[in-house]
Amino acid sequence: MSNSHVQTRVDAANRILFTGGGSAGHVTVNLALIPQFLSDGWEVEYIGSETGIERELIASSLPIPYYPIATGKLRRYLSKDNIKDPFRVIKGVTQAYRHIRARRPDVVFSKGGFVSVPVVIGAWLNRVPVVLHESDLTPGLANKIASRFAVGICTTFPETEAYIGGGKCHYVGPVLREEIGMGGAERGLAFSGFSDGGLSGDRKPVILVMGGSLGSMSINTAVRQALPELTQRFRVVHLCGRGHLDPAADNPDYRQFEYIDKELPDLLAMSDLIVSRAGSNSLFEFLSLKKPMLLIPLTKQQSRGDQLLNAASFERSGYAKVLQEERLDAAQLVRAVADLYSDKESYIRRMGDTPIGDARGRLQRLIVQAAGKEAEG
Structure with a gap:
């Protein structure tokens, strides 16, 4: 077991929902975290888009349920799809809300990307705590929107807090896949x-x-x-x-x-x-x-x-x-x-000469704390 492993006090109800997608970069941190939660006995599920790369990456890598929802791209520029995509986002929020209401996860972890916004909103409407992760130095539009509904935002760069504010940021450093x-x-x-x-x-x-x-x-x-x-x-x-x-x-x-x-x-x-x-x-x-x-x-x-x-x-x-x-x-x-x-x-x-540190362990502890579960070690 790696040094980043975090032992948690587990019961049968411990359940975490992951989301994030649109590119491989919006899935990588999830791929690093999910095996640790599975090893600790958590029930793990994933919500992603119907056709995004996240569906293939999760299906090929991990034995967990994957639930597809509708999603629309959030654009900063003019496009005819801007007329249709809000309706896709609303449909995605409805789908995510119903799934989260039925499954009642203890916490939702979001890596970002457009598919994550309906999931985060669906979790907030169900009063399920949400933890976000931002890999880049400045937050993307999806995470900017989602940060309003999150209890914590974890960052790779310490400078990122200046772009988010609100007292929710936690600098954890780079989260690397063990493999x-x-x-x-x-x-x-x-x-x-x-x-x-x-x-x-x-x-x-x-x-x-x-x-x-x-x-x-x-x-x-x-x-x-x-x-x-x-x-x-x-x-x-x-x-x-x-x-x-x-x-x-x-x-x-x-x-x-x-x-x-x-x-x-x-x-x-x-x-x-x-x-x-x-x-x-x-x-x-x-x-x-x-x-x-x-x-x-x-x-x-x-x-x-x-x-x-x-x-x-x-x-x-x-x-x-x-x-x-x-x-x-x-x-x-x-x-x-x-x-x-x-x-x-x-x-x-x-x-x-640059130490990487145990970002994965720090991030997992923050997620466990947001879920209301105590961590040991």
């Missing part, structure tokens, strides 16, 4: 078909490219255009997103996958460099593994700017090099990767 540190480099090389040469010093170093759970067209294009130069020095494993495989990208030192789940710890273990977006959960996982990273954050036109702030924070700390998407092309990518690799030992040293 992320259990990867095997040899298994990763074998899975990728790069096992010839094994871990010997004369093998080509490996770059792992991650464009997010849905992939990134700009990163995919730049990587594939840069392959002739990159593969002179590196091997490249590319997680390109569903529907974005390119059969024409044929190179003996290049492997592409739409999405990886169970094998991801092995791919991380074998990788010498990471090229990635700048979602908070992923960044702290790379930090814990001491992987030098080149970050290409989403622009303000593509997002609310949270990844720009995350990336800037990691660059200031000396953990990452940042390449803005506006400057991204094959030549800039090759240059940035070469610079990162030439200075990789300095990045590794700085990451090694």
Whole structure:
């Protein structure tokens, strides 16, 4: 059992409901917490969207009931869907309210994303305490709305409290999945078909490219255009997103996958460099593994700017090099990767000087306290 395990005084009525989705980043913390609650004897359920990535991730990873509800996107911009989506949100609130009223969980834990808002409101209407988690430096719109109905908001960055206020914030630090540190480099090389040469010093170093759970067209294009130069020095494993495989990208030192789940710890273990977006959960996982990273954050036109702030924070700390998407092309990518690799030992040293701590244990204790259950140890 990991050091973050929290023993709780359990009876048959102890029940927790998790929610969150829309992207893998809105599920990762839930995947880290749920096994601990199951181990402690809690009944665990999940409410998510009908078609979101959370449904697949939960079904493939955990033996818990999953209840889908209607959801609508909460937009800050004009769209014809803004007319329809409020009705989907109202339907989702009704569905969540009825489920929570019937099941009476002791506490609801929300990781955020648009699907979480109806669940949080449904819990509040049933007077069930809600604990939120915000991974990014600044809160998203869903968590801003949901925070009004929560008894506590747990944060990854200490600076986040300044953007929320209200005296509800608890800084816990990064919550990491236990399995992320259990990867095997040899298994990763074998899975990728790069096992010839094994871990010997004369093998080509490996770059792992991650464009997010849905992939990134700009990163995919730049990587594939840069392959002739990159593969002179590196091997490249590319997680390109569903529907974005390119059969024409044929190179003996290049492997592409739409999405990886169970094998991801092995791919991380074998990788010498990471090229990635700048979602908070992923960044702290790379930090814990001491992987030098080149970050290409989403622009303000593509997002609310949270990844720009995350990336800037990691660059200031000396953990990452940042390449803005506006400057991204094959030549800039090759240059940035070469610079990162030439200075990789300095990045590794700085990451090694940073303690991660037991955020998962702190977060679990706060959830247990909100549920009105006492924790021991």
